[in-house]
Amino acid sequence: MKKALTLALALMGSGAFAAPYVLPAAWMAQSPTEAKAGGEFRSYTISDYKTLNPFTSAEADSLPTIMGGPAGLFNQDPTNDKFVPVMADALPTVSNGGKRFVVKIRQGMKFSDGQAITADDWITTFKLHTDDKVGSNSYDNFFLNDKPITVKKLDTYTLQFDFPSVSASALNRMSYTPWPDHVFGPVYKSKGADGIKAMWGISSTPSAIVSPGPWVISSYQAGQRAVLKKNTYFGEWFKDGANKPLPYLDSVSFTIVKDLNAGLAAYLAGQIDTFGASKADDLAQIKKAIDAGNLKATLVPNVGPNSTSSWIVFNWNKAGDATKQKLFRDVRFRQAMSHIANRQAMIQLALGGLGSEVYSGVYPVFKNYQYASTPTYKYDLAEATKLLNQMGYTKKNSDGYLVDKAGKVLEFNLTTNSGNNVREQLGQIFRDEAKKVGVKVNFTPVDFNTLVGQLLAKGADRPFDAILLGLSGGDNIWPYGSNVVPCGGNLHAYNVPSDGKCLNAQENLMTKLYYQGDQTLDDDARRKIGEQLSKVEGQNLGFIYLVATNYHVTFNNRVGGEYKRNLWDSYYGSRPAYGLTTFIK
Amino acid sequence: MLPFLLRRLVQAVPTLLLSSLLIFFVISLAPGDFLTPAKLNPNISAQQLDNLTRNFGLDKPLVQQYLLWMRNILHGDFGLSFSFQAPVLQIMWPRIVNSLWLVLVITVVFYGLAIPIGVFGAVRQNSLGDRSVNVFMYFLLGFPSFFLALIALYFLLQIIFATHWAIPIGGMTSPDHASMSAGGKVWDVFKHLLVPGILLGIHQTAGLSRYVRALMLEVMNSDYIRTARAKGVSESSAIWKHTFRNAILPIVAGIGGELPGLISGAGFIEVVFAYPGITPMLLDALNAQDLYLIAGFTMMTTILLIAGNAISDILLAFVDPRVKLG
Numbered sequence: 001m002k003k004a005l006t007l008a009l010a011l012m013g014s015g016a017f018a019a020p021y022v023l024p025a026a027w028m029a030q031s032p033t034e035a036k037a038g039g040e041f042r043s044y045t046i047s048d049y050k051t052l053n054p055f056t057s058a059e060a061d062s063l064p065t066i067m068g069g070p071a072g073l074f075n076q077d078p079t080n081d082k083f084v085p086v087m088a089d090a091l092p093t094v095s096n097g098g099k100r101f102v103v104k105i106r107q108g109m110k111f112s113d114g115q116a117i118t119a120d121d122w123i124t125t126f127k128l129h130t131d132d133k134v135g136s137n138s139y140d141n142f143f144l145n146d147k148p149i150t151v152k153k154l155d156t157y158t159l160q161f162d163f164p165s166v167s168a169s170a171l172n173r174m175s176y177t178p179w180p181d182h183v184f185g186p187v188y189k190s191k192g193a194d195g196i197k198a199m200w201g202i203s204s205t206p207s208a209i210v211s212p213g214p215w216v217i218s219s220y221q222a223g224q225r226a227v228l229k230k231n232t233y234f235g236e237w238f239k240d241g242a243n244k245p246l247p248y249l250d251s252v253s254f255t256i257v258k259d260l261n262a263g264l265a266a267y268l269a270g271q272i273d274t275f276g277a278s279k280a281d282d283l284a285q286i287k288k289a290i291d292a293g294n295l296k297a298t299l300v301p302n303v304g305p306n307s308t309s310s311w312i313v314f315n316w317n318k319a320g321d322a323t324k325q326k327l328f329r330d331v332r333f334r335q336a337m338s339h340i341a342n343r344q345a346m347i348q349l350a351l352g353g354l355g356s357e358v359y360s361g362v363y364p365v366f367k368n369y370q371y372a373s374t375p376t377y378k379y380d381l382a383e384a385t386k387l388l389n390q391m392g393y394t395k396k397n398s399d400g401y402l403v404d405k406a407g408k409v410l411e412f413n414l415t416t417n418s419g420n421n422v423r424e425q426l427g428q429i430f431r432d433e434a435k436k437v438g439v440k441v442n443f444t445p446v447d448f449n450t451l452v453g454q455l456l457a458k459g460a461d462r463p464f465d466a467i468l469l470g471l472s473g474g475d476n477i478w479p480y481g482s483n484v485v486p487c488g489g490n491l492h493a494y495n496v497p498s499d500g501k502c503l504n505a506q507e508n509l510m511t512k513l514y515y516q517g518d519q520t521l522d523d524d525a526r527r528k529i530g531e532q533l534s535k536v537e538g539q540n541l542g543f544i545y546l547v548a549t550n551y552h553v554t555f556n557n558r559v560g561g562e563y564k565r566n567l568w569d570s571y572y573g574s575r576p577a578y579g580l581t582t583f584i585k
Numbered sequence: 586m587l588p589f590l591l592r593r594l595v596q597a598v599p600t601l602l603l604s605s606l607l608i609f610f611v612i613s614l615a616p617g618d619f620l621t622p623a624k625l626n627p628n629i630s631a632q633q634l635d636n637l638t639r640n641f642g643l644d645k646p647l648v649q650q651y652l653l654w655m656r657n658i659l660h661g662d663f664g665l666s667f668s669f670q671a672p673v674l675q676i677m678w679p680r681i682v683n684s685l686w687l688v689l690v691i692t693v694v695f696y697g698l699a700i701p702i703g704v705f706g707a708v709r710q711n712s713l714g715d716r717s718v719n720v721f722m723y724f725l726l727g728f729p730s731f732f733l734a735l736i737a738l739y740f741l742l743q744i745i746f747a748t749h750w751a752i753p754i755g756g757m758t759s760p761d762h763a764s765m766s767a768g769g770k771v772w773d774v775f776k777h778l779l780v781p782g783i784l785l786g787i788h789q790t791a792g793l794s795r796y797v798r799a800l801m802l803e804v805m806n807s808d809y810i811r812t813a814r815a816k817g818v819s820e821s822s823a824i825w826k827h828t829f830r831n832a833i834l835p836i837v838a839g840i841g842g843e844l845p846g847l848i849s850g851a852g853f854i855e856v857v858f859a860y861p862g863i864t865p866m867l868l869d870a871l872n873a874q875d876l877y878l879i880a881g882f883t884m885m886t887t888i889l890l891i892a893g894n895a896i897s898d899i900l901l902a903f904v905d906p907r908v909k910l911g
Binding site: 040042047048050051053056058132133135137139140143146197201202203219221222223224225227253255256257258259261262263265266268269271289292294447448449450452453455456469471473474481482483490491 | 615616617618621622623626629630631632637641668670675676679680683735745754757758760763855856857858862868869
């Protein structure tokens with residue numbers, strides 16, 4: 001009641017509602033006038049949904065994420081990666097040397113239960129995410145090097161964020177989804193973190209769930225299907241280029257299939273509208289069905305690389321084996337190993353031709369952070385032999401393997417996680433190529449958890465030689481991993497001594513450049529730092545990057561609302577996320 | 586009867602205790618824990634990992650975790666699933682019910698086919714019919730069920746392409762299930778159950794029909810059947826009343842053992858047909874090392890196994906006058 005009163009007063013004060021957010025028509029393949037309202041978009045997911053609670057949810061494509069959709073202060077423009085205000089009325093006013101951001105909230109926005117969205121909702125959401133007893137996955141979002149970010153309410157529609165240091169990811173960190181204070185606030189006050197954790201489980205009644213975003217849960221059947229219905233209040237402030245409310249659809253459904261084959265079968269049978277094809281075989285089946293006229297769908301293979309890559313890392317902390325430690329720490333050895341990696345063969349044989357070569361820690365999909373100046377050590381066996389010769393490996397034994405002066409064979413163990421067919425093939429290709437220059441690679445897949453334990457081990461004598469694995473995710477604002485690049489990070493996997501110290505000048509420089517870029521607000525200046533960082537990374541070759549899988553798009557022709565073709569990539573997708581502009585023709 | 590049940594109950598206590606120990610520690614023996622994949626995420630800090638480890642109780646010694654779990658179980662609480670952050674029973678129950686429906690269809694198909702086929706094989710031993718059924722059954726036995734399901738899926742798709750019939754090829758309900766009438770809902774679920782149910786029913790028939798055939802043959806050659814026949818008992822009476830009743834005793838004895846099978850679901854066929862039963866959930870849980878979900882479900886099956894065996898014994902006492910409880 002009190003909230004309603006302050007709201008009424010605030011509305012009287014401001015006089016009128018602010019203008020709605022308008023999604024630019026220029027981004028879209030079809031004109032907004034072609035879009036029809038209503039209907040259901042049928043999607044799928046390969047794992048069961050775990051919860052409706054935005055504070056305990058841990059998966060990437062969780063129901064709270066979909067419900068919230070683009071509800072957040074800012075969002076990125078797919079044409080130039082810049083942030084644009086969404087729930088904010090305008091870009092923030094920056095002061096205090098780039099550490100204080102004052103944000104005006106767009107007025108007139110409502111939750112799915114009709115209650116106004118105000119500064120209190122951001123404050124409560126912030127409190128819950130930063131309570132370590134709640135265990136929110138977004139916890140890290142509100143800390144910079146363990147120092148907390150603070151958020152304060154200046155008035156009903158104004159927020160003030162204070163950062164402990166300048167941060168390139170500031171706007172991103174502020175763009176969290178505000179969940180209703182009037183639902184979570186009272187529970188948190190009376191029952192604390194445990195009360196919050198017990199809320200909004202997967203079997204909660206849909207009517208109890210309140211969303212600020214385009215969707216709200218309509219029904220959920222364990223292991224079968226989640227159906228989300230449109231939050232009509234969302235369209236009041238989120239419009240398309242013709243000023244029509246979004247989303248167009250009445251509902252989206254997610255059928256849960258445990259197995260991708262079941263998903264493919266459902267797609268081929270026309271029972272779902274899209275499929276995330278990743279294997280050559282899947283693409284072939286879809287193409288065959290389209291060509292035979294059995295499936296009326298669009299298929300665009302090889303749109304671009306995915307934001308993931310596989311790599312080989314050598315262990316620099318092998319006190320127990322001085323020869324290997326010296327070998328792995330020698331940059332010429334690592335260059336030689338990069339020359340041995342036959343990335344084209346990996347793409348053709350392991351990925352069925354559907355992949356891209358990778359030479360840097362930044363996934364190739366982040367185009368703004370790819371530089372011609374980054375050194376690449378491409379497939380070149382002659383060059384590899386030359387480097388190994390320089391290191392003293394000039395003679396081969398009767399088996400054809402290089403030996404040092406003492407007659408010791410140049411060999412190491414390479415592991416990857418068993419069961420991952422692609423990685424197993426990558427490792428085999430690497431081993432076969434290495435043999436050609438006389439390097440003996442003992443390649444064995446081991447259990448995933450054992451492997452992770454080895455990779456993350458700390459100290460002077462870590463229990464592995466070399467590991468083939470991959471990482472994924474991240475964003476295009478400052479696309480270097482905070483615990484991968486700087487020394488001391490637990491994924492700085494090549495050198496993890498107990499004290500977390502750097503070993504060489506390049507690591508020191510990388511650590512410095514990482515933090516420098518992370519604390520640079522200006523996009524162009526940051527990209528320049530990125531260029532330096534990429535160069536040092538390439539010279540250091542802590543990770544030897546191999547290949548990335550490619551992103552493919554396919555959808556049923558009965559749906560429209562995709563981006564213009566030139567905007568498609570694996571980061572932004574082929575259409576605005578969460579079915580915002582998708583419509584049934 | 587009562588002393589028998591009481592004795593069984595007392596015997597069950599050490600059995601359950603020992604199996605709970607085994608379940609819990611064997612699961613914990615696997616390297617890594619629920620948070621291992623999170624450790625490979627470049628976006629999660631070490632501090633956050635510590636928070637989660639503490640919140641999930643993974644920082645406590647294993648023995649303490651076990652004792653806590655045991656105490657909760659005695660209070661009827663199987664613990665919280667890590668990935669769902671919800672009580673294990675609440676997660677398992679809808680899946681068990683779903684699996685139950687599928688398994689019931691399978692069981693009906695299974696007994697409905699296996700017994701007549703087995704009896705036929707025994708009565709017409711080595712006839713052309715018997716031999717061809719045998720060959721077909723051997724053929725089926727050789728296929729893993731999930732492979733059979735994949736082949737069936739392929740043919741179903743071809744039928745859909747050719748005829749454009751809306752045959753359900755996965756899941757348990759149609760997208761518009763919620764808006765159907767009560768009768769429509771039942772029919773909708775039944776349609777979804779039919780293909781996987783028949784498929785697995787037929788697949789399992791291969792084993793049981795051969796068992797029935799062997800049991801029948803053994804009894805048919807016994808003296809009292811010969812005596813009955815000699816006394817002029819009709820053929821059908823000799824087969825069904827005298828032979829069959831005695832031959833199925835071992836099968837009746839085994840029915841109780843099917844009880845945990847009822848809730849364990851239909852295995853990989855559920856995965857291939859995207860059926861929301863227990864197997865896909867259990868696979869997810871194993872994959873994620875969701876300790877309490879796996880342990881809770883395994884405990885449930887153990888309890889049912891013990892109960893099922895007791896039921897078996899009671900049933901056997903009813904069917905076989907030679908067996909006495911007490």
